[in-house]
Amino acid sequence: MQGKVSSERTAMATVYVGIDVCKEWLDIHLHPLGRSFRVTNDTAGLRRLKRELDALDQMPRSALHIVMEATGKWHRAVQRSLHADGFYVSVVDPLRARLFAKACGFLAKTDRLDARLLAIMGEALKPAQTPPQDQALEALQELVNARSAANGERTALSNRMKTAVTAFLRKELTRRLAALDTHIARLDAEIERSIGAEPEMRRRLDILISILVK
Template structure:
């Protein structure tokens, strides 16, 4: 049975839907009633089984997540794709106009052309952990911003205001850390995995918890796949005899950010990774290139540690 690709353009008020190759489009409200109507419409497609429907939407934060969870809970196959990739595809096929119905059709055509993988939806506990980790990151950013303002402030009244806010933010940070500790303790698997990850010199609790929340595939993929997922797989530019510099990008930016800091620490305190980075620098590699290579090697090590269930051991 041929697959029907269902492109959904998600916004706060509406869901615009396009069915490819049926060529049918319609709109429903982005609420419980609208989702019920969408499911009825999909179930009424000549009695097609849900396994023959592939639903795709762009990542739009909380709006797409609510729709994704609802459809996934009812047994539909759902993929979430990068909006930048969809827009690039639209330009490639000459589709310059941009409206919600057009976007829904482009999304459906994009998935037909690229066949994105259907990944399992995060469970509620992992989603809650991800939100706690994200909130902690936001509080840390606010603390850093206020500390910078304190260094620049001259008026005593302004300094007092900043210090009061810093005190409140640090209390909130302590409270979030306690919430994270409690959340991790609820899961024996998370407790074991956190202990395994933090056994590696240079990897602290913040890095471990970010990986648990944002990279649940850790330990289940090979080294190339996990590097690609984190956006650490280098891609090259080459044409004829010309060869440009390699770059990294895409993937999960939050994972890449914590791995960068972990790699800097590991380059000082982890004997194996320090030796690895030093060899690259001694061979003439720029320091940032050596650091990125260290990030990739660190991720490979962490992936193997979770896969094998064995803590770090010095070589």
């Protein structure tokens, strides 16, 4: 199937679709058609984007190459939705995009210009397709990141406790530390539950633990 898609893509002119993703909007540029438009970054906006792409004259989805930057949680739903509907989507590292922009002499920075840059980058570098991350793994990473942030906050509060003099401040810090300990414990329990619910993640974790304890 992949070979069929690849041969179809090389047998016809490709339209490169640069998408600049932010929380509220998706700015889109079609290259080399020179057309730009904006949709909302929500379900309705994605439906409109797909309608616009499907309306291109005699342009099957296999002839479209979508390029967007990795922007944390904001790009993931867009990537997953487009990938599920058969679009060829590449997610590129923001640093790589900035270096490409610098090499091309793009000094200004606007959402519309960023979308055009990504489309041109797609044509020049032809980045590989990026399958969406497994949703269970994505959720687990979010929990782990939250635990790391909470642990960092706890360390900062503990250091402040060491220098606190007034009884009131020490009492307040103690209360906040206790609340953080409860929060971290709940995160640990949810992380453990999430891993246990996914046999493949549990298998990988057991392998990692066995390596570390040797």
